[in-house]
Structures are given as structure tokens and as C-alpha cells.
Amino acid sequence: MKTTPEDLIPELKQHRRIILGHEPTPIDPLPKLGQDLGITLWTKRDDCNGLAFGGNKVRQLEYYLGPGVEANADTVLITGALQSNFVRLTAAAAAKLGWQAHVQLEERVPSHDQLYRKSGNIFLNNLLGAEISYFPEGEDEAGADKALDERAKELKNHGRRPYVIHLGLGSLPYGGLGYIRAAAETYAQTITSGDKPDYIVIPSGSGLTHAGFLVGARAIGWDIPIIGICVRRGKKSQIDRIKQRSSELAQMISRPDLISDQDIILSDKVLAPGYGKMNHQVKEAIEKAAQLEAILLDPVYTARTMAGLIDQVRTNAIPLGSKVLFIHTGGNPALFAYQNAIENFSRDN
Numbered sequence: 001m002k003t004t005p006e007d008l009i010p011e012l013k014q015h016r017r018i019i020l021g022h023e024p025t026p027i028d029p030l031p032k033l034g035q036d037l038g039i040t041l042w043t044k045r046d047d048c049n050g051l052a053f054g055g056n057k058v059r060q061l062e063y064y065l066g067p068g069v070e071a072n073a074d075t076v077l078i079t080g081a082l083q084s085n086f087v088r089l090t091a092a093a094a095a096k097l098g099w100q101a102h103v104q105l106e107e108r109v110p111s112h113d114q115l116y117r118k119s120g121n122i123f124l125n126n127l128l129g130a131e132i133s134y135f136p137e138g139e140d141e142a143g144a145d146k147a148l149d150e151r152a153k154e155l156k157n158h159g160r161r162p163y164v165i166h167l168g169l170g171s172l173p174y175g176g177l178g179y180i181r182a183a184a185e186t187y188a189q190t191i192t193s194g195d196k197p198d199y200i201v202i203p204s205g206s207g208l209t210h211a212g213f214l215v216g217a218r219a220i221g222w223d224i225p226i227i228g229i230c231v232r233r234g235k236k237s238q239i240d241r242i243k244q245r246s247s248e249l250a251q252m253i254s255r256p257d258l259i260s261d262q263d264i265i266l267s268d269k270v271l272a273p274g275y276g277k278m279n280h281q282v283k284e285a286i287e288k289a290a291q292l293e294a295i296l297l298d299p300v301y302t303a304r305t306m307a308g309l310i311d312q313v314r315t316n317a318i319p320l321g322s323k324v325l326f327i328h329t330g331g332n333p334a335l336f337a338y339q340n341a342i343e344n345f346s347r348d349n
């Protein structure tokens with residue numbers, strides 16, 4: 001019989017989950033890219049989990065929306081960057097549930113590129129039937145949440161039953177439970193296949209994917225180094241964020257004190273010039289993954305994470321010959337929005 005995440009972490013059953021994606025997602029070898037780098041490389045294909053182009057936010061939404069279903073909501077509200085994958089997947093989940101989605105898009109990456117402003121996830125939000133509003137700031141989490149709450153109040157006054165997904169640090173990180181689950185799923189797969197990695201490399205943005213995976217791994221006694229690659233904020237503030245989020249998540253599965261400071265490993269060496277902006281390493285990662293393995297990576301999250309992985313190998317933080325599992329968290333639709341940015345980025349930048 002197959003081992004389920006709940007067999008390994010029964011405390012997950014304390015939380016209501018709805019099923020939105022396929023699991024387990026496959027783990028694929030990346031032999032040519034691995035050989036190019038001098039390591040054994042695999043990828044866990046969370047980009048292939050089924051819902052509207054897939055991605056890590058499918059797992060997160062399964063736990064964010066559980067309480068919403070319990071509260072008998074009929075409308076979901078969320079805020080995110082213009083090309084947010086989370087927003088697109090929330091619109092998709094709402095369509096599946098028969099709810100209305102209200103999505104608020106923040107100006108986080110200044111760009112007048114029409115592809116960035118209209119294509120990729122924005123095109124999909126429209127196609128999925130979401131109602132869209134805009135928020136002028138990109139780095140004001142509390143302000144964006146407040147604007148969303150005001151919209152929820154208006155909707156309530158019009159007889160809707162709104163459910164707001166709050167992503168700020170003041171709200172519980174339900175989405176991280178999805179990655180506690182993913183860690184257990186991954187562990188069970190690697191035990192069955194015998195392909196046990198020495199390192200996991202994962203993106204670290206809001207931090208719920210990273211913190212969730214870390215808490216899940218430690219909850220089952222899996223002591224593997226989990227290297228978070230900073231995709232949004234610098235290492236210093238990201239360490240505090242992962243500390244807070246992993247402590248909250250550990251408490252949410254009744255396992256406080258699970259994570260120590262040494263468990264939190266982060267690199268921000270490929271973050272410059274900042275969130276969602278191209279650099280040489282990101283461009284190299286996009287091209288290498290596409291041309292050696294037909295793996296598509298987006299510039300904001302997954303290519304930056306692969307670039308971080310390549311940097312870790314080149315600087316010997318991950319020694320040559322190591323076995324490495326790269327968590328592919330999706331984001332493919334953003335490739336189209338970034339087409340100009342990728343094609344026009346040259347080595348002279």
C-alpha cells in the first residue's frame with residue numbers, strides 16, 4: 001500500500017483541505033543538465049499538478065480554501081503582483097468551485113511592456129472570469145490587504161459571502177501546510193525509488209513553500225539540507241520571515257520547536273537587480289534548462305531558483321558529485337509576459 005503524507009504526518013488531518021491538483025507529482029531526472037554541472041540532478045514537477053498550468057500555489061490553495069469552503073463562501077479575494085501565479089491559480093480554483101474571484105494586482109515590477117501588462121497570467125485571469133482591480137504599490141503588504149478587506153466589505157453589503165486570502169505576516173500561513181504535505185510526499189517517493197538526494201533547492205518568496213517543506217521534512221525526521229533561493233527579498237529579512245513562518249507552521253501541526261536556526265539556509269546571490277528583473281544567471285538558467293532538458297523555467301521564480309542552484313554548485317556550497325533535487329514550482333505562463341524581457345536581455349546589460 002502507498003504511504004500517504006497523512007501516514008507520515010497525521011497532524012495534517014487537523015486542517016481542512018480541498019483537492020485541487022494531482023498528487024504525487026513526478027520526480028524526473030535531468031541527466032544532461034546534471035552532467036553539465038557535475039552533479040546528479042532531479043526535479044520534482046509541481047509545475048505538472050493539473051490545475052490551469054499548475055504550480056506550487058495549487059498545493060497552498062488546497063489549505064487556504066479549506067476554511068473558505070467550511071465558511072460557505074461564494075467569493076474569494078486575493079492580492080498579488082501583476083503577473084502573479086497565485087492570483088491566476090486562485091481565479092482557476094474559484095472557477096472550479098463555482099465561486100467569483102476578485103483579484104487585486106499590485107504594481108510590483110515597473111514596466112510599460114504591453115506583454116507584461118496584458119499577456120501571461122493577466123490574460124488567464126480574464127479568461128478564468130476573475131474580476132480585476134489594481135493597487136498602486138508593490139511593497140505594501142498591509143496596505144494591499146487593507147484594500148482587499150474594504151472590497152470584501154463592499155461585496156458583503158451586496159449579499160456576497162467573501163473569503164479573503166491574507167498573505168501578510170499577521171495572518172496564519174495555511175498555504176504552507178501544502179508544502180509540509182509535499183515534503184512527506186517527496187520523502188515517500190525517494191524512499192520507494194532509492195534515489196535519495198543530498199540537497200533540496202527550493203524558491204523562497206513569501207516563504208511558505210520553503211518553510212512548509214522544511215517543517216514537513218523535519219517532522220518526519222528527514223535531516224536533508226533545504227536551500228532556499230531568495231526570489232523577492234534579501235537574505236537578512238528572508239531569514240526572519242522563514243523563522244517566523246516555520247515556527248507558525250510547526251505549531252499548526254502541534255510540533256513546536258521543530259526548526260532550529262541552522263536549518264534555515266538561504267542564498268540571495270542571484271537576486272540582483274531585484275524581484276522579477278532579469279540578470280545573466282537567470283537568462284543562462286532559462287536557456288540551459290530549455291535546451292538541455294526541455295524544462296521551461298520562468299524568470300521570476302523557477303529560473304532564479306535554478307540560477308541559485310547553479311551558483312551553489314559553482315561556488316562549491318553544493319559539492320561536485322552531489323545528488324540534488326530541484327523543486328519546480330511552476331510559473332510557466334509568465335514566460336509569455338516576459339518574452340520581450342528575455343529576448344532583449346543581452347550580455348551587455
Ligand SMILES: Cc1ncc(COP(=O)(O)O)c(C=O)c1O
Pocket residue numbers: 055056057084085086203204205206207208209210301302329330331332
Ligand atoms: C511559480 C512560483 N514559484 C515559487 C514561488 C514562491 O513561493 P512562496 O511564495 O511560497 O515562497 C511563487 C510565488 O508566487 C511562484 O508563483
